[in-house]
Amino acid sequence: MNSVIDSMMKIFGSLGTGNSALGLVLAVVIAGLVVFTIMAVMAIVAVYFERKVSAFMQDRIGPMEVGIFGFKGGKQFWGGIGQTLADTVKLLVKEDILPKEADKKLMIMAPFIIFIASFLTFIGVPLSDGLVVSDFNIGVFYIMAAGSIGVIGIILAGWSSNNKWSLYGALRSAAQIISYEIPIGLSLMLVVIVVGSLNFGDIVAWQADHRWFFIHSPFAFIAFIIYVIAGVAETNRTPFDIPEAESELVAGWMTEYSGFRWSIFFMSEYANVLIISIIASIIFLGGWLSPLAIFGVHVSWLEGPLWGLFWIFSKAVFFVFVMMWFRWTFPRLRVDQLMYFCWKVLIPFALANLIFISVWELIF
Amino acid sequence: MYTDFAPILIFIFFALLLIGALFVLQNIISPKQNKGGDKLNTYECGEVPEGSAWVKFNIRFYVVALIFIIFDVEILFMFPWAVVFQKVGLLALVEMLIFLLILIVGYAYVWVKDDLSWVKMTVRYGRGRYAPLQKKGSDS
Numbered sequence: 001m002n003s004v005i006d007s008m009m010k011i012f013g014s015l016g017t018g019n020s021a022l023g024l025v026l027a028v029v030i031a032g033l034v035v036f037t038i039m040a041v042m043a044i045v046a047v048y049f050e051r052k053v054s055a056f057m058q059d060r061i062g063p064m065e066v067g068i069f070g071f072k073g074g075k076q077f078w079g080g081i082g083q084t085l086a087d088t089v090k091l092l093v094k095e096d097i098l099p100k101e102a103d104k105k106l107m108i109m110a111p112f113i114i115f116i117a118s119f120l121t122f123i124g125v126p127l128s129d130g131l132v133v134s135d136f137n138i139g140v141f142y143i144m145a146a147g148s149i150g151v152i153g154i155i156l157a158g159w160s161s162n163n164k165w166s167l168y169g170a171l172r173s174a175a176q177i178i179s180y181e182i183p184i185g186l187s188l189m190l191v192v193i194v195v196g197s198l199n200f201g202d203i204v205a206w207q208a209d210h211r212w213f214f215i216h217s218p219f220a221f222i223a224f225i226i227y228v229i230a231g232v233a234e235t236n237r238t239p240f241d242i243p244e245a246e247s248e249l250v251a252g253w254m255t256e257y258s259g260f261r262w263s264i265f266f267m268s269e270y271a272n273v274l275i276i277s278i279i280a281s282i283i284f285l286g287g288w289l290s291p292l293a294i295f296g297v298h299v300s301w302l303e304g305p306l307w308g309l310f311w312i313f314s315k316a317v318f319f320v321f322v323m324m325w326f327r328w329t330f331p332r333l334r335v336d337q338l339m340y341f342c343w344k345v346l347i348p349f350a351l352a353n354l355i356f357i358s359v360w361e362l363i364f
Numbered sequence: 365m366y367t368d369f370a371p372i373l374i375f376i377f378f379a380l381l382l383i384g385a386l387f388v389l390q391n392i393i394s395p396k397q398n399k400g401g402d403k404l405n406t407y408e409c410g411e412v413p414e415g416s417a418w419v420k421f422n423i424r425f426y427v428v429a430l431i432f433i434i435f436d437v438e439i440l441f442m443f444p445w446a447v448v449f450q451k452v453g454l455l456a457l458v459e460m461l462i463f464l465l466i467l468i469v470g471y472a473y474v475w476v477k478d479d480l481s482w483v484k485m486t487v488r489y490g491r492g493r494y495a496p497l498q499k500k501g502s503d504s
Contacts, residue, residue, distance in 0.1 A: 005371060028374040036382060095395050100404040101416070112383055119379045123371055134371045141443055163406050164417045171425050178432045185439040192446040255407055260390040264383065336482035339428070343480040347435070347471075351464065358449065358457050 003135040004031055031133045035122045042274050043267040048084045050324050052077055057328045094259035099162065102256060106160035111257075111264040113153030118271040121146040125278055126200045128288045128308035139200040140188050143279060144181070147234075150268070151177050154243075154253055157265075161256035169252025172335055173236060173243030179342040180240075183230040186350035187223040190357050191283050194220070204287040214284040219357040224284045226350050228322075231276040233342070235269065237323055239330035242338055273320060281315030288312045427479050438467055 008027035009020070048063070055062025056077075063080030065072075071081065098104050124142040126132035136142050151174050158170020191213055192198055195206045207213055214224040233240035244252035254265055281287060288308025292299055333341065406413040442460070449456050474480055 003368075024370060025374055028371045029378055031371070032375055032378045032382070092390055093394050096390065097404065099406050101406050101413070112380060115383055116376055116379045120372060120375055123375060134368045136368050159418075161406075162417045163413075164408065167417045167419075167421065171421060175425055175428045178436075179428060182432065182435045182439065185436070189439070189442060189446050192443065193449045196447055196450045198443065198447060250407065250409070259394070260387065339480070339482040343431075344475070351468070355461070355464070358460070361450065362454060362457060 003132050005134055035119065039267055039271045043270040044084045044088060046270045046320065053324045054328060091259055091263040097258055099256050101162045103160040106156050110153045110157035110160060111261050113156060114150050114268045115264050117146065117150035117153060118268040121275050125275055128305045128312060131305055131309060135201065138198045140192060140198045144185055148181055158253035163256050165249045165255045166253050169243045169249045173253055176240065176243060176338060177234060180230045180233040183226050183346040183350045184234060186354055187227040188283060189354060190220055190223045193357055194361060200282055204282060207286045208289055212286040217360055219353050219360060222353050226346055227280060230346060231280060232323055232326060235272045235276055238327040239332050240338060241332060242335050245332060273323060274316060277316040277319035278312060280319055281312055285315050424482060431474060
């Protein structure tokens, strides 16, 4: 598997720019722009999707007023299709407010760190066969490492706001995110044990040769469940949204943020949801393989990088939908229940799972 | 020549520039008037804020962070093991079981000492209808 940077460097080389360092920077900047576009579009689409899905689940209509290009659907799903675009513009032209009691330097810094965390994670996330910014041989490990930088930004945001809601939200969020990182790491380790590689390309190639990982063994299925639960918690979504619980902490660590700074948090949050969904579909659901492969049927025109992009996004959107479904199905946990669930349920199960899969791999 | 990891550094600077540029753009197009009054007060449900939020907070957060570090380092050590597990076979399993056993002893210790639960019951709730809330062995 080669990376996007490699391909672009080759093209620049053939154009004869000569300076390879310049070519590298140019290639990375282009890739960065694409990643930023994906993040922004994802946030805009996901907010609309979430509002509509929530609305239909509660027998409402949801956004229905703002159309786009004179197109307005009324009561259908695409009713207020321009709503989030309008919201984006609104956020951009809002007055910029920093409370006078706050630590302004840190408060300005926090959105940068949170954005960088999810932006950096995208370097290692493959979107299809060969469609990855940089093809690390330690892919799985890199995703975990880069994804956990965000906690620093959250703590900074909460502490610097000088607001009690923010402080409590940030501390809860930090405790939650670092705790749920452990079940995620332990459940991802299962696939590493079986495949013997940390590279996403190798993992998907293994699944193409054998079978999709979530039906590999009973333990792999348990790991899949653990990963999905911990992934929902890692992105601070309901039922694990204690850090932003509207009814007890106004908006958690985001309370003092408004306008554009807040929208950066929002963008990173939805980017994290997308990353968690993509990783789940790569590791457990065969990534860019077509679903027909599960039955041993190989249709040649349904494979290839572009179809891979389609399949991986279908799987990821399914996971995003499941997360929204969770939101309107499960009530919010209490903070002590949250810690209980992580430390006394998920981690023992994940550890036992790890030992069992090792034995299983030795026997079979 | 470049390594796979060169994009990380470039991405960091690029993200700083990108977000910085967006903030500058926002600064230009957003309204600037009317920054006085109570608007810049800290939000506390509409009341005048009671003191600063920079207070000492519960030690629980610290304990969770400590336990997390132990587990995270353990995961860090287990990844190389997981990669070569298939090649080494039974020996790898035995070695990792010994490693995990040491960890699990510590894990059991914090569990028994009630450090994993968010609310550590150290107060004797006493009598009447609160009696069932009292936890054995954790008072004194």
